[in-house]
Amino acid sequence: MPTPGAEQVCLWLGAVGMLVGTLYFLSDGRGVEDRRRREFYVVVVFATATAFVNYLAMAVGFGVTAVELGGRPTQVYWARYTDWMFTTPLLFVGLGLLAGATRRQLAVLVGLDGLMVVTGVLATLSTATGVYAPAGEPLVWWAVSTGVLLSLLYYLFGPLTARAAPLSAALRSTFRTLRNLVAVTWLCYPVWWLAGTGGLGATGPVVETAGFVVLDLTAKLGFGYVLLSSDEALDDAAAATDRATDTGRPAD
Ligand code: RET
Numbered sequence: 001m002p003t004p005g006a007e008q009v010c011l012w013l014g015a016v017g018m019l020v021g022t023l024y025f026l027s028d029g030r031g032v033e034d035r036r037r038r039e040f041y042v043v044v045v046f047a048t049a050t051a052f053v054n055y056l057a058m059a060v061g062f063g064v065t066a067v068e069l070g071g072r073p074t075q076v077y078w079a080r081y082t083d084w085m086f087t088t089p090l091l092f093v094g095l096g097l098l099a100g101a102t103r104r105q106l107a108v109l110v111g112l113d114g115l116m117v118v119t120g121v122l123a124t125l126s127t128a129t130g131v132y133a134p135a136g137e138p139l140v141w142w143a144v145s146t147g148v149l150l151s152l153l154y155y156l157f158g159p160l161t162a163r164a165a166p167l168s169a170a171l172r173s174t175f176r177t178l179r180n181l182v183a184v185t186w187l188c189y190p191v192w193w194l195a196g197t198g199g200l201g202a203t204g205p206v207v208e209t210a211g212f213v214v215l216d217l218t219a220k221l222g223f224g225y226v227l228l229s230s231d232e233a234l235d236d237a238a239a240a241t242d243r244a245t246d247t248g249r250p251a252d
Contacts, residue, residue: 006206007205007206007209008059008061010206010209010210010213011055011058011059011209011213012055012059013213014051014055014058014059014213014216014217015052015055015056015058015059017213017217017221018048018049018051018052018055018216018217018220018221019052021048021217021220021221021224022045022048022049022052025041025044025045025048025224025228026041026045028041028228029041029045029228034235034238036237036238037234037235037237037238039097040094040097040098040227040228040234040237041228043090043091043093043094043097044090044094044223044224044227044228046087046090047087047090047091047094047220047224048220048221048224050083050086050087050090051083051087051216051220054079054080054082054083055079055083055213055216057079058077058079058080062079063077063078063079063080063082064076064077064078064079065078067125074197075205076124076125077209080212081117081120081121081124083216084117084120085114085117085118087220088113088116088117089109089110089113089114091182091219091220091223092106092109092110092113093106093109093110094178094223094227095109095156095160095175095178095179095182096109096160097237098164098171098174098175098178098227098233098237099160099161099163099164099167099175100163100164100167100237100240101160101163102163105155105159105160105163108155109152109155109156109160112148112151112152112155113152115148116145116148116149116152117145119141119144119145119148120141120142120145120193122141122144122145123138123139123141123142123145123193123198124138124193124198126138126141138198138199139199142190142193142194142199145190146190149186149187149189149190153182153183153186153187156179156182156183157179157183160179161175161176161179167236167237167240168232168233168236168240170230170232170233170236171232171233171236171237171240173233174226174227174230174233175233177226178223178226178227181219181222181223181226182219182223185215185218185219185222186219188215189212189215192208192211192212192215195208196208196211
């Protein structure tokens with residue numbers, strides 16, 4: 001049986017980490033005047049602030065609910081998914097803005113991302129309810145969700161990288177760093193989920209929660225830090241958007 005104390009400590013660390021990150025990015029963005037540069041701050045601050053709220057909900061016990069798993073009561077952290085549902089598309093919007101993505105490309109990224117999280121919820125809930133779930137059903141949803149994640153990464157490395165190709169060297173370098181950070185951290189999620197309580201059960205709830213906290217902090221704060229501290233890349237992104245607007249470069 002997990003010690004609820006240890007899990008809560010992890011969740012509080014997640015909440016505090018996201019709060020500190022939010023405050024840091026807020027204060028960092030205070031003097032930023034450029035309208036387009038500010039968009040990046042808005043995206044990152046909303047992502048970390050939303051994560052803070054969801055972590056707080058989980059830490060105080062509101063973001064977790066008990067459901068039956070094969071007749072056994074199991075706790076499901078629903079706030080983990082409301083966090084991902086809203087914040088993971090935001091990270092893609094940030095990446096898309098940086099690469100000068102078209103509206104259609106942004107829609108594809110956000111749409112695939114939503115599908116990945118929703119099918120991830122199904123993987124978790126089909127485990128949890130056990131009503132319509134023969135033993136394999138959670139794994140089927142897991143596979144669907146992972147397939148969507150892979151197609152998302154394919155899109156990131158294909159069309160979005162191509163879109164960023166004509167942009168400045170500084171911008172491309174920041175884009176590449178962020179893209180690779182996303183690829184590495186995001187691929188850990190399905191593996192961690194599979195190892196955890198909803199999958200093979202190789203890790204218990206405490207280790208599972210601790211791992212997701214580390215992943216979430218890296219994927220959000222690391223992403224925000226790399227993005228917002230790349231001054232030259234942000235300036236170039238702002239200039240590229242201005243040029244696109246002036247010259248009628250297709251917006252979608
Ligand atoms: C689940 C389980 C089912 C299979 C897959 C998953 C992927 C989740 C991901 C979450 C990313 C979250 C981030 C949060 C930032 O704070 C739902 C775990 C593929 C990729 C980046």
